[in-house]
Amino acid sequence: MSKLIRIAAALMIVAALATVVGTAKAPAQPKASKGTIAFLLSGPDLYYQYGLKGAKAAATRLGYDFKVYPNPNISPSVELANVQNAIAQGSKAITGYSVGLATESASITAAERANVPMFLIYGYSPKYMDKSNVVGFMQVDVVKYGKELGNYVRTHAPGGKLAIITGQLGRGDAEGYRTGFLQGLKCKGNLVKGEPPMTCGKFQYVATETGHWLRPAGLTAAQNIIAKVPDLKILFSENDDMAVGAHTALVNAHKDKQVYMVSMNGAPYGIAGLQAGWIKAENTDSPSLEGLNSVRLIDAYLNQKIDGNKFYLSHTVLATKAGIRQIVPWNFFTSPALVTKYMRAPLLKPSTPPR
Amino acid sequence: MTETQQPLLAVENVDKHFPGVQALKSVSLTLVAGEVHGLVGQNGAGKSTLVKCISGVYAPDGGCIVLDGEPIGTYSPKHAVDLGIAVVHQRAQLLPWLSVAENVMLGHFPTRVRGIIDRHRANQLTRELLERFRLEIDPEVKVTQLATPERQQVAIAKALYGRAKLLILDEPTAALDAARAERLFALVEDLQRHDVGVLYVSHHLEEVFRLADRITVLRDGELVATRPTCELDQSEVVTLMAGRRLEAPPRAPAKAAGNGKAEAIVLEAVSTDVLHDVALAVHAGEVVGITGVIGAGGHEIARLLFGLDRPRTGRLLLGGNAYAPRGPLQAIDRGLFTVPEDAAGEGLVPWLSVAANITLVDLPAITRAGLLSLGRERAFARRFVDRLAIAARSPDTPVRTLSGGNQQKVLLAKALAAEAGVLVLEEPTQGVDVHAKAEIHRIVRALAAEGKAVIVISTDIRDLLEFVDRVVALRDGQVVEDVAAAETSYAELLDLTVGAVKAVAS
């Protein structure tokens, strides 16, 4: 019996210490802060990390506290819990990424109930645009984004068999990129469904695999594609992380010179690929710039300088090796001068949302 | 044995305390080399605790233990082995998946160069050891393949391998049949001649009286008496153990086979892998004891009756109707219940209450409108608790807190609750002290008087003779005798079940 009491007492002391240590860390507000902005970080992807850093840079400059709510397993339940906690802890506004369209509705509804404004990057849906607390959505026009790249490939790449490595299906962006890309290529068939095989002029779209936006899965996807299509000529990867993985697979199979690869993102490693020449073209979009702009827009909304319920297009640049300079670097937030430059740029204007 | 020798073992004023219980209070005991010292007492008197203190499993809270003149501080069981104390516990503590030789040699394997075990030599040494004790066991066999009595023997051999100075035997004959027990007694006498001290703990007083030079009686954790065996007789010891007289156990009324009542259960020409053409009839109101060495078929008959096995040829009749149960559920439905040998292990659910265990056999009896009624359950259980005098705080106490004897009674209560017309009891008095044994005898006879047919399967011939009407002796799967208890004797039954036996017991 005494052993049990000892154990229970030990546990309680440990629990108490942990809580005390933790809560002791919460500092008193040093200066009058304008409040806390909550950031939903939905996944381990580097893309989101950069978005976070951009948003944080803007928040700091504008005088807000910044609190991150991570969701490493991309779990819908955790996202809802994060939103609830953000509201409970008194956030002024919530920004960041949602894990999925459906989860979004629960998250937005929860925030609406508490009158906390929300600005989401990606995940636009007309159903939620008009909720009273929605400041807006920002994303690339996914179809246009893909179409620009498809156009470039059509006019610049040699013909032959073509394959696509998609990101995680289900959020709409992976599908959108693919549809746009096929449009740019002028393929014949059900472009929305995007399934091979399709004829696209001098190209034959023959295979597709999903890489879940991640490097290792991109590698596996490329391996599978190469196994199915040994004479592959064109490979389109929907993000740079998967492109790097795919490139490794191609190198291992000694096919990297044979394949014309294009990608999306503009991540530092993608730019390196452009520089090295194994990525021929990239449609780029800086997540850190998106993050920074989302906070700027929230700030404007909170100060009643703009209205809510608007759609904003992210700033994109289609680049080749020659035009590398024009790409907005993902890590600009490491340079205070660059942060100032982008903070001073005019505020984004609303655009027409996609159909 | 001389009194002037320095004692091999001296236990001086040892105390041992557990939460809520003072298990040993200032117990003292001495043992001389070459002496067999008997230790007796009721269940709960402290015998096992004392054994565990001496063998290093528990550390005494007070007093000290002196071996060969040197007081031993706290020590572990391994340390005890190094000092020359060997213990054979009630349930053989062997490693089931290792071979006999590996178990015996554990801790002191013969090694070749670089510490690699020399298996060949280990087997050889073990074989020699086993032969010395006239045990026909193959050292390379895995322990799981041995039956319980053989495991016990291996445990004893293992204890002796370490060249012990002091051997402690705790209920060694519990799992042994008569023949093997005889061999054990010869072994003990042999050890005595070699100046090994033996502490012999047992409920079987006739064994203790046969082997021991002195007897120590414990009661409620205290030393009651230590006297030379020649100065005591059995009934005196029993009185000392309990603090009161034991009523004479009821004599089994002399009855001829078949008391004129209906045949409750009949086996006709039943054969299985073990049994050969067994024919047996038990009448209502009759208590029949089935005995034989382990493996002779008693256990197999119990399994057949309960539906755990099926006969290859022959058939069973219950109440005159064909009886072929496919499992315990059908057997219970037909009115036959078996109380297994290993009470705590096989018979009871430890964390459930006494009442829950009892009603498990007949849940519908306490079910009203599809739900269990706890009030009804308590009342139901209380009937049996009172009738069998089960000592528990309340019917809701978990069964695991009860003593061994009381757990056995809970099993009997289950049998009664099942309202079986035929009861099969396997080894009901194993490991149970004298008083509880007498009670169980009383209960069984009362059941028979109510008209139930009771079959008791036991290797303890003497115990059976005290309370059964008829004895059936099995040997090698065949019935070799079926006779009224009053018309036979221990010696005769021993002879029948085992064959020629040199040592004839008192």
Added chain:
Amino acid sequence: MSAETRVPVPEVPGAAPPAPAGARVRDRLPRPLREIDWIAFWPLAVMVLIIVVTALRSPHYFTVFNFENILSQVAPLGIVTMGQTILLISAGLDLSVGYNIALASIVTGLLLERGQPLWLCIAAGIAASTVVGFTNGVLVAQNRAHPFIITLGMSIFLFGLDTQLTGGAPVNDMKGLYTAFGGYLPNGFPFFGLPSLTIPLLIVVAFTFAFLRWSPLGRRAYAIGGNEEAAYLSGVPIKRSKIYLYTLMGVLVGITGMVLAGQINEASFNLAQNFELESIACAVIGGTALFGGRGGALRSLQGVALWGVVQNAIVFAGLSSNYQEMALGAVIVVAVMVQRAQR
């Protein structure tokens, strides 16, 4: 079993047995209270302690809103933990709950997408998970293999089935289900504006409590888990009982699926990942023995409550969410240690 450490009780029928020393306080309590295992409620004590400490140190913590959040966050886990408790008591367990919950939600979601009436969709979803539970039960009853392996295999099978049914894309709108479970109950008596999930949770907890205490099948579960051999020899129909228990688990899993999908308004294969391990952990924290024979509905509920409070307190304490995992792991270890000490 020779319990030599017990004080022997004189075996005279009718005499009142004396209480062993050291149990005096317990004996003074009225009878129903006496038999309760008070130590098993240590998680409640720890929970109260954590709440008190966090409330003193963190603003916004001690609010109705926050505690409602905790409730809605753990309600689905609570429902499935009730089922897992029943199985653990019978010395079984179900590792397929994660993907089985998803299956129920996916079946319901797909039917809702096709415009079927809500009651039909819910019935179909629960039916799907019940069939899985039944299959688990049959396999476990027939096979000598441990339910760990069987339900693990089922889990992997269901993962494939789930991804196949949805094509990798989640069902995006649970319509009537969302309306039912995604919001809050009306304010004022008797619902007090609690999250809608509270009602299914309370119903399931009450059911489990009644089941374990008063139903014959519940009693048999304790027996099978406590000592299957003894239960068998007492005439308990082992195979049949196991099948019923796993089927019941399937029903509870289906209910969890409805509630969870309704709360998040989504049906996907990863809806309830890790729920199998979390539900077992919560049950164990609440005092359910891993190998059967012990446990109860209210005790497991406190395990779930502690789980939710710990996670939430860590967020409010400003610690990284990684500490959540560490803290929960520590709680599980302590729970197992307490169980062993009680043996």
